[in-house]
Amino acid sequence: MLHDRLTGAPRGATGDEGAANAHITRAMVAALTSVATQIKTLDAQIAEQLSLHADAHIFTSLPRSGTVRAARLLAEIGDCRARFPTPESLACLAGVAPSTRQSGKVKHVGFRWAADKQLRDAVCDFAGDSRRANLWAADRYNRAIARGHDHPHAVRILARAWLYAIWHCWQDGAAYHPANHRALQALLNQDQDRAA
Numbered sequence: 001m002l003h004d005r006l007t008g009a010p011r012g013a014t015g016d017e018g019a020a021n022a023h024i025t026r027a028m029v030a031a032l033t034s035v036a037t038q039i040k041t042l043d044a045q046i047a048e049q050l051s052l053h054a055d056a057h058i059f060t061s062l063p064r065s066g067t068v069r070a071a072r073l074l075a076e077i078g079d080c081r082a083r084f085p086t087p088e089s090l091a092c093l094a095g096v097a098p099s100t101r102q103s104g105k106v107k108h109v110g111f112r113w114a115a116d117k118q119l120r121d122a123v124c125d126f127a128g129d130s131r132r133a134n135l136w137a138a139d140r141y142n143r144a145i146a147r148g149h150d151h152p153h154a155v156r157i158l159a160r161a162w163l164y165a166i167w168h169c170w171q172d173g174a175a176y177h178p179a180n181h182r183a184l185q186a187l188l189n190q191d192q193d194r195a196a
Contacts, residue, residue, distance in 0.1 A: 046071050061175035063133040076119040087167035095120040096160040127159035136184035
């Protein structure tokens, strides 16, 4: 059956058209090879610069934060701890904390448009992927979805929760360790109690 499908497939271009297509394909492969080489070089430079930074161990210890993602988080958050006196100030600048506007008895809570969009993108990228490697993050995300939030909103809710954990690690200069994450440990203990 496979042989019939292969022999029955349309023939490729031949002659001048085939030669032109082959030339175009070789040019594309050469361009992609060059781009891949440049990406590897940049990845190596990013890894080298990240390893030299004093706070690198904090960001590389986060679940599913590879070299580039950890470097991006570090670059966006920075190393000036006085810039964010509270975890809420970091969450507000990142745009993952809701914006509340109130006038008299009318109160509106909505999306925070005034934010550092690069920081929001970096944190939401990390948070969205962390749920695949961290039980607490997956639970937090799934509970937000169960409450009726769409995916982007659920990721922002998770990102805000992660920023609290990251801020505490960052302020203490300590790497993230799942054994020290109280909410994760409580969830694990809850699962063990259910299993028993």
